[in-house]
Amino acid sequence: MWEAQFGDFANAAQVIIDQFIASGEAKWNLKSRLTLLLPHGYEGQGPEHSSARLERFLQLCAEGNMTVCCPSTPAQFFHMLRRQMRQPEPKPLIVMTPKSLLRLPEASSHISKIADGSFQPILDDRSTQDASSVERVVLCTGKFYYELSAARAKSGRGALALARLEQFYPFPTALVRELIAKYPNASEIVWAQEEPENMGAWNFVFPRLHRIVDGQRAIRYVGRAAGASTATGSHAVHVFEQKRIVDEALAWWTRPAPGWLV
Numbered sequence: 051m052w053e054a055q056f057g058d059f060a061n062a063a064q065v066i067i068d069q070f071i072a073s074g075e076a077k078w079n080l081k082s083r084l085t086l087l088l089p090h091g092y093e094g095q096g097p098e099h100s101s102a103r104l105e106r107f108l109q110l111c112a113e114g115n116m117t118v119c120c121p122s123t124p125a126q127f128f129h130m131l132r133r134q135m136r137q138p139e140p141k142p143l144i145v146m147t148p149k150s151l152l153r154l155p156e157a158s159s160h161i162s163k164i165a166d167g168s169f170q171p172i173l174d175d176r177s178t179q180d181a182s183s184v185e186r187v188v189l190c191t192g193k194f195y196y197e198l199s200a201a202r203a204k205s206g207r208g209a210l211a212l213a214r215l216e217q218f219y220p221f222p223t224a225l226v227r228e229l230i231a232k233y234p235n236a237s238e239i240v241w242a243q244e245e246p247e248n249m250g251a252w253n254f255v256f257p258r259l260h261r262i263v264d265g266q267r268a269i270r271y272v273g274r275a276a277g278a279s280t281a282t283g284s285h286a287v288h289v290f291e292q293k294r295i296v297d298e299a300l301a302w303w304t305r306p307a308p309g310w311l312v
């Protein structure tokens with residue numbers, strides 16, 4: 051297991067990741083259970099302390115070559131690591147690990163969840179009582195779920211469901227299809243992320259969601275505008291951007307015309 055710094059610090063290891071971790075099995079039948087723990091989460095600490103470059107790993111995913119996850123609870127993290135050790139076919143595991151969840155009270159699990167159960171590639175919204183009343187399904191991952199959940203609770207808005215994608219690859223197509231089918235009156239599926247549009251999971255998730263909904267529902271992106279840097283260096287701008295993304299995901303804010311600051 052290798053616990054590395056953020057993605058911008060892991061750049062020097064990109065050759066090893068490309069040559070051995072992602073393609074070693076295809077080229078030389080070299081199998082590995084190596085687990086990479088990469089801090090990832092926008093917390094206002096600047097470009098070098100926000101992104102683990104999730105998009106780079108997702109671009110390397112093919113032929114079942116590795117697993118990419120972003121667990122959001124201690125139980126999920128435990129069962130993910132247990133599965134990594136017990137699965138019969140060794141595969142590298144890439145883990146996005148938000149630092150703020152280490153001290154977030156909401157990101158906790160009862161001991162029974164750890165003692166029993168298994169890793170779940172997608173977590174549905176347990177607070178939704180009437181699935182037929184849901185008008186929008188918001189898919190997200192990692193720490194961003196807790197920010198969206200807190201904002202929704204504060205507002206009292208109940209016409210949307212918040213679901214967490216805990217495993218990106220292999221993509222849990224059947225489970226996502228089942229989740230979306232649960233909400234028959236949801237007219238749109240939103241992918242909400244903290245990263246800029248050209249980074250994060252959007253370009254990986256969109257074509258897969260498109261095939262699942264098959265034109266029956268709208269798919270919309272909510273997140274930062276495309277950018278050259280992974281994140282802003284200004285904490286004030288970060289707070290502004292984060293609030294705007296949360297508001298837009300919960301349908302309180304509409305993206306302005308192109309050319310907007312964020």
